[in-house]
Amino acid sequence: MTPPPAIAAPGDRVARSPSWRRTVTLYGLPGLALAMPTIPVFVFLPTLYAETLGLGLAAVGGVLLLARLVDGVTDPLVGLLSDRWPTRWGRRKPWVALGGLMAAPALLMLFLPPEGAGLGHLMLWTLVLYLGWTLVNVPYTAWGAELSGDYHERARITGWREGLMIVGILVAAAMPALASALGWAEQAGLALVAVAAVALGTPAIVLLLARVPEPAPDRPPPTRLGASPWGQARAVLGNRPFLRLLAAWVLNGLAGGLPAVLFPLYLQHGLQVDAGTRDALILLYFVAAVAAIPGWLALSRAWSKHRAWAAAMALACAAFVWVPLLDPGTAGVAAFAVICLLTGAALGADLALPPAMQADVIDLDALRTGHRREGVFFALWGMGTKGALALAVGLAFPILDAAGLDTEAATQTPLALGMLVTLYALVPVALKLGVIALVWNHPLTRRRQGIIRKRLDRTGAASC
Template identity: 80%
Template sequence: MTAANRRRLILYGLPGLALAMPTIPVFVFLPTLYADTLGLGLAAVGAVLLGARLIDGITDPLVGLLSDRLRTRWGRRKPWIALGGLLAGPALLMLFLPPDDAGLGHLLVWSIVLYVGWTLISVPYTAWGAELSGDYNERSRITGWREGLMIVGILVAGAMPVLATMLGLSEGAGLGMVAGAAVVLGLPAIVLLLAKVPEVPLPAGPRRNLGSVWQQAKGVLRNRPFTRLLAAWVLNGMASGLPAALFPLYLAHGLGVDDATRDRLILIYFVAAVVAIPGWLALSRAWSKHRAWAAAMVLACLSFVWVPALGPGDVWPFLVICVLTGAALGADLVLPPAMQADVIDLDALRTGQRREGIFFALWGMGTKGALALAVGLAFPILDWVGFKADAAVGTNTPMALATLAGLYALAPVVLKLGVLALVWNHPMTRRRQAIIRKRLTRLGGEPS
């Protein structure tokens, strides 16, 4: 890799670090801040955040379509990213550093602004990454840098509350530090991205109007390799969402560990993901992206299947499972988006259009839907079997604990086996992608 390519990868990936920092605090700690600290109540805060998330789900395809259609001297993606940064930065500060009299209206307005700003950045940003190169392996490196730096951002954000506690500050102050750090790091990263990373020129030739958002979405879904990959991604999102949502409950009630041990295990899990990314990239070069991703799923299944055999105090065996499943997460993060860039080439060949925005918007909607479905299924099932999250450790029934372990570990194994079936013989092979790229290059204006 040349120094210029490495510099471009770093400058492209850097905004991901700041973008990822607030994700877990927004989803995990923000409701508690407004419900408990500000006294607005869990039910009211939950309803407000649900409304904001519903609006967020609608904006994805709209932003994807607009960023595909926009024509300016600065490019298609850059103006939306700049606008998103101008919205998301102040919204993050207003949410995490609220005034003493902040009410539900404050939470609703600034949550909507934050989610819209996030979407304005994330959809064009990921679409842009798919356009930076047409090379099969280089696309994996691009997603590797972006997703790896996003995990680093999550780790940095996780250290902020710990730092606040060491300084004798409140949890709310720790959240304020996360918001401040995300803005301070994100502003120069986005400026450098917009100023130093060029957008790829659109291919030459006539362009035809592909219709409204709905018409474009239907057209995209006729791309069979994409729909197959999207189905695999949604199933994999549910397989990842279940253990993510149930992780604190399983550690507390299944293994009986304290909060400090839980935080260390989370850290080990994400560090393993970052460390494993270069290995998955190397394996994808030696085999292919879909086969390397399949290998990661096999690793995750062989690791998760032992969880129901663990009991209170089995921290060391679970630590090994965290390392192995964390390593598998590295493949989940970097390989599927790179595979998506390949299947978009087929659409470009058929339509003469580069519309990565609408593809990645549907991808984002699938991600959000899968995570919501995982939570929406797991918690009612636990409630049905009588599991009590607020019960003292060791007081839940064996049936309730077995269900918790099954949902945490065995259900993801079943889902990942379904993903494996979809991915193992995925039709967008290295050879087919190379043929498509040659045809696109002959049409002119395509990245090599």
């Protein structure tokens, strides 16, 4: 089937047209609202229910772990459904709409709990929220890969989406501070994030559904692709460039997850900074990521997406390797601010370029099978992301506990501090070097992707 003209692979003239820019803008806008609750849900929600509501750390941890396990197995099913269940409104749009209708009330119920809310309330609405997020996120990212078949334009689309997601994180981070300045309790600040995410996300998703086109529905898949979610997943794993890219993505996710989960501990026990300085460093990191995205996109156009991503990871390694030499004090904090600036800039490439490379490997799958399976591909991509973050927590905290790190102690043993610095900085450097080795000779260059697109256009499988 032939896609609507608005989503045909744009050339330079089309990519610069007002209608195409509007399409890309409206596609990316929901990312801002979708990202706003991420830190509150993953960082502050456990404390809210365990301490503020008095449900206990062990009980709350068990509930959230169970919810996360359920969440981890829904991705392939949602990906398959959004690929293979065409409707009069499209394949992606109904699931995004359903996910938004589920996630919005769940978010409000979690951060505005009624009197007497207990573990059942937490379990129910966490499951609804996670399922709603998956229903939105998997089709949404797959939809972005389908908007354009152009090698460079794909990076622009993902860069715009991921940049707005970082802006959403920054906006959410400012709201608890605003609530504190107004004299509100911490819980009120978290509730403000939830309300703002729903208020901003509702019109953004409505505009996305109403104004952004998606490709025509696919034909029914041939038997060889398999009908079950796991059959689809096994078939996808036969795509070697995808496996290589997925392995790089998971390793890089672990390399980014370790510093993310250990950042507060390193600042508290390694550099011994106060909360205000910590927040300023976080702000610097994310602002640098947003500001650097246009530069990485320009470098990817001049070079290639995989080489630009490798250059960004090399920059992160060159910055992080100096962390073990830092000492508490003004000079150490100033040097660490420079490291945050450089590694934040590298994060911009991590966010913008790999998903665009993912879209390229999906083209190879479409050429081989005659069918588009963005949903299944991005479902496995999402599972890799979740798995890497879970592994970062699962590895770091037990190792630090075995090394004798005491979060309540004013001073730490040399062994504990050394292990903290190693896990925070040196292990990520080693992992990123491995990722560079995986992606440096990524087979789907601009020339090869262009050949694949031409063959897809000839066979009629570019969008169906």
